[in-house]
Amino acid sequence: MSRVLWRVCLAAAAVVVAAAPVAGAEPEALPPHEKTFPSPFGSFTVGSRDETVNRIPPLNMVGTTREALVSNVTYGRIDGPAGGKLATGYHVGCAVSIGAGTLGATPEAEVGIEGAQTPIPHALVDANPVATINLNPGEVKEVAVAEKEIIPGKNVQIVTRDFHIVVNACSGPVTIRQFTYLYAKSAEVDDSGAVFGESTWL
Numbered sequence: 001m002s003r004v005l006w007r008v009c010l011a012a013a014a015v016v017v018a019a020a021p022v023a024g025a026e027p028e029a030l031p032p033h034e035k036t037f038p039s040p041f042g043s044f045t046v047g048s049r050d051e052t053v054n055r056i057p058p059l060n061m062v063g064t065t066r067e068a069l070v071s072n073v074t075y076g077r078i079d080g081p082a083g084g085k086l087a088t089g090y091h092v093g094c095a096v097s098i099g100a101g102t103l104g105a106t107p108e109a110e111v112g113i114e115g116a117q118t119p120i121p122h123a124l125v126d127a128n129p130v131a132t133i134n135l136n137p138g139e140v141k142e143v144a145v146a147e148k149e150i151i152p153g154k155n156v157q158i159v160t161r162d163f164h165i166v167v168n169a170c171s172g173p174v175t176i177r178q179f180t181y182l183y184a185k186s187a188e189v190d191d192s193g194a195v196f197g198e199s200t201w202l
Helices: 002-018
Strands: 028-030 033-039 042-056 066-079 083-094 096-098 102-114 120-132 135-137 140-150 156-167 174-185 190-196
Touching: 033 190, 042 083, 042 174, 042 190, 066 083, 066 140, 066 174, 083 156, 140 156, 140 174
Parallel strands: none
Antiparallel strands: 028 042, 033 042, 042 066, 066 156, 083 140, 083 174, 096 135, 102 120, 174 190
């Protein structure tokens, strides 16, 4: 029984490693997004454009690691007597994460009678290797890329080129989504708005 478990676990590990998508050769271009929000001090606009995702083979050559180089331009503008901040980054989601595994041995006991003339009880112990893979529910993490102060009445931009995203120990699909937040602050009110890019896989 233990030998069967060993083979099953090794087969499961092989499937997990082979399940990762293969990195594409051409970067993926994603559509732009922009929103304008009314506010008590006037209005503000937040947007993103020129987003590309360049999937690259993982440096460690392991199927549970994903890597990509992402680029985009995010921008914001505040029309009214208010300052603020522009912040951009990525949400990264892993479907199933791989926890710490164990490798050990389980004893398999055999009890019998030794010899026909000398009925002496004995026990033989055969140790069988066992591998265990711990699979945990996936998580969504926020990866901050950059922040910039906004000058009222001016178009402010954050240009990102080939920002490196790495996801380790993920056995299922990996999804990323770009975000841009604008936080506005005036003497009377604090306001905020956001745009989100299209979700795509690594």
